Amino acid sequence: MSTTPAPANPKVGFVSLGCPKALVDSERILTQLRMEGYDVVSTYQDADVVVVNTCGFIDSAKAESLEVIGEAIKENGKVIVTGCMGVEEGNIRNVHPSVLAVTGPQQYEQVVNAVHEVVPPRQDHNPLIDLVPPQGIKLTPRHYAYLKISEGCNHSCSFCIIPSMRGKLVSRPVGDVLDEAQRLVKSGVKELLVISQDTSAYGVDVKYRTGFWNGAPVKTRMTELCEALSTLGVWVRLHYVYPYPHVDELIPLMAAGKILPYLDIPFQHASPKVLKSMKRPAFEDKTLARIKNWREICPDLIIRSTFIVGFPGETEEDFQYLLNWLTEAQLDRVGCFQYSPVEGAPANDLDLEVVPDDIKQDRWERFMAHQQAISSARLQMRIGREIEVLVDEVDEQGAVGRCFFDAPEIDGNVFIDNGSNLKPGDKVWCKVTDADEYDLWAEQI
Numbered sequence: 001m002s003t004t005p006a007p008a009n010p011k012v013g014f015v016s017l018g019c020p021k022a023l024v025d026s027e028r029i030l031t032q033l034r035m036e037g038y039d040v041v042s043t044y045q046d047a048d049v050v051v052v053n054t055c056g057f058i059d060s061a062k063a064e065s066l067e068v069i070g071e072a073i074k075e076n077g078k079v080i081v082t083g084c085m086g087v088e089e090g091n092i093r094n095v096h097p098s099v100l101a102v103t104g105p106q107q108y109e110q111v112v113n114a115v116h117e118v119v120p121p122r123q124d125h126n127p128l129i130d131l132v133p134p135q136g137i138k139l140t141p142r143h144y145a146y147l148k149i150s151e152g153c154n155h156s157c158s159f160c161i162i163p164s165m166r167g168k169l170v171s172r173p174v175g176d177v178l179d180e181a182q183r184l185v186k187s188g189v190k191e192l193l194v195i196s197q198d199t200s201a202y203g204v205d206v207k208y209r210t211g212f213w214n215g216a217p218v219k220t221r222m223t224e225l226c227e228a229l230s231t232l233g234v235w236v237r238l239h240y241v242y243p244y245p246h247v248d249e250l251i252p253l254m255a256a257g258k259i260l261p262y263l264d265i266p267f268q269h270a271s272p273k274v275l276k277s278m279k280r281p282a283f284e285d286k287t288l289a290r291i292k293n294w295r296e297i298c299p300d301l302i303i304r305s306t307f308i309v310g311f312p313g314e315t316e317e318d319f320q321y322l323l324n325w326l327t328e329a330q331l332d333r334v335g336c337f338q339y340s341p342v343e344g345a346p347a348n349d350l351d352l353e354v355v356p357d358d359i360k361q362d363r364w365e366r367f368m369a370h371q372q373a374i375s376s377a378r379l380q381m382r383i384g385r386e387i388e389v390l391v392d393e394v395d396e397q398g399a400v401g402r403c404f405f406d407a408p409e410i411d412g413n414v415f416i417d418n419g420s421n422l423k424p425g426d427k428v429w430c431k432v433t434d435a436d437e438y439d440l441w442a443e444q445i
Contacts, residue, residue, distance in 0.1 A: 009039045010119040013047030013076065015068055018055030020195050020239070022083055022105070024148040026053045029082070029111050036112070036121045044075035048119040049100075051111060056085030056165060058342055069096050078118055082111045084165045088343075105166050106151055143390065143425035144191040144408060145184045149177050149225065153197035154204070157268075158279045158347040159308065159339065162197060171203050174211040174220045178228050190390055190425055191235040193407065194225075200242040223249045230258035235390065237407060239264040243287065248294075255298040260404045263294075267305045270325035271318035274311055277350060288328050302405035304333035309367055310360030311339045313352030319363050323370050332378050333411050334371045338364050372437050379412075379435035386445060389414045391426045401428075403440070412438040419444060 012033055016026035029051065030040055041047050050072045054065035065085045069092065072079045079099050081092055086104040093099065101114035152167040181192055196202065203209070203220035210217045218224050223246060229236045236259040241247060243265055254261035267287075269275050295301050309319065326334075338360040341348050355363075391401040392408070399419025406412050416422070416430055422444075430442035 009037055011039045011041045011046055011048045012115060013041055013044055013050040016053045017065055020146045021148060022053055022055060024146050025106060029108055032112050047076055049078045049115060050076045051080045054081060054083035054085035058340055066095050073098055080114045087165050141424060142188050145189045147181055147192045147194050148196060149194060149202050150196040156279055159345055161342055161344045169201055169205045171205050171220055174218050174225060175213045178213040181229055181232060185232045185234050193237045193239060195239045198242055199238055199240050200244045200247055226250060226253055226259050235260050237262050241265050251294045251297045261298050261301045262404060264304045268308050269322060271321045274314050274318050277313055291329055302332045305331055306335045308337050308339050309363040310355040312347060312350050312354055314355055326371055330374060332405060336364055336367050376437040382432045382440060383435055385432050387430055387432060389428055389430050391422045391424055393424055394420060394422055396420060414440045414442050416442055416444060
C-alpha cells in the first residue's frame, strides 16, 4: 500500500533589526506564524518568503535596513518589509521596488496576512496538535527574555520621531503582562528585561486602573507591576525609565532584593538649555540630589544612561556643564551618540546653530574618555567583592556571564576563569578578581 507523503510546511525566513522593542514585535509575528503551521528557517535559501523587521530611528539604522532588504532580495527574491522604517514605504520602494509588501511597526496582522498572500498556510494544519511553546517563539537565549509592557510614547522630544511611528502610549493590561512573565519563567527564563518607550509611564493612559492576576487585584502601574514580578523568583531589570517622582518608590524594592538595583535612564544631556531645546520630560536641577538619595537607600544601585553630544545650539559651555555633571553623577554604564538629524524630527526646524562634524567628533571623544575613567574607577571598587553571575555562554576557556549591573548586549561581561563546568542559564556566586573599563574577571566560590 502506497502512502502519500504529507505536504511540507511553508517556510519563513526572518531578519530582526533595531531595539529590543522591535525584537519583541518579531517574536509575536513568529509565534503567530508558527501557530499557523509555518516553519521558521535560518537561511535565505531555505525560505519560501523572507520578512525583514526594520529600524528607522536614525539615518544609519535606515541605511542598514535598506542594505539588509537588498541582501534578502538578492538571496531570496520574495521579501516582505515591516517595522519602524515601514512608515516610509515610498523611500523603501524607491530603492527596492520589488518588495512584496510594506507595513509599519506593530502591524502584526498585516504582516501575517502578507505572508499568507505569498505562501498560503497548509489547510490541514491543526494548531491543537502542532504545538507552539506556551511562552511563544523567542529570539533571545532561553535564560532571558524581554517583557514589553506598553507601546508608543506621549513625549515630543525634538530629536525623536518614535511617537509618529509608534503612536501614543498604550499600556498592556497588567494581567496579560504578568501572565506572559509567568509563562516565560516556567519555560526556563532566569531574567526578565522590562521594556517600553517609557517604562515609568506604564498605566498613565488607563489612569492606573486595577487589573487582576492570579485572582488578586493589581494596579496598572510600574511600582505594583514590579512588586508582582518580584514574586516570580527571577531577575527583573528595568529599561527606559524616566525619573518621574514615583520612581523613588522602586528604590526600596531594589534595596530589599525584590528587583535588580539597576536603572536605565536616558538622560540625553545635563545642560538645562540643551534639555529645553530637546524638549526632554521630567529633568530638573534636582536630579543629582535624587541620585544621591537613591544611593543612600540602595548603595548597590547601578545607573546606566545614554547621552547625545553636538545637538543644535550646544556650546562648549554646555558641553563642559555635561562633563562636570557626569563627574558629580558618577554613573556606572554610559553610552554616547553624536547628534544626527532624523527626517521628520522637530529638531530639524530649530533656529539654532548646527554643530560642525569635527566638533561633534571631538566632543564625543572627550565625553567617552571622561566617562571611561569614571566607569573604570567604579568597577575597580568591585574587586574582592562577591557577586551573583548569570552565565550566558561557556567554552574551554571558561564561562562568560553578567551580574546585576550588566544588561545583555549593551553593558559589560563577567569572565569566570574556572567556569568551564557551568552551562548557559546557570546562576553562580563568584568573587571578583580584576576589572577594566567595562568588564570584570571572577572566580567561582
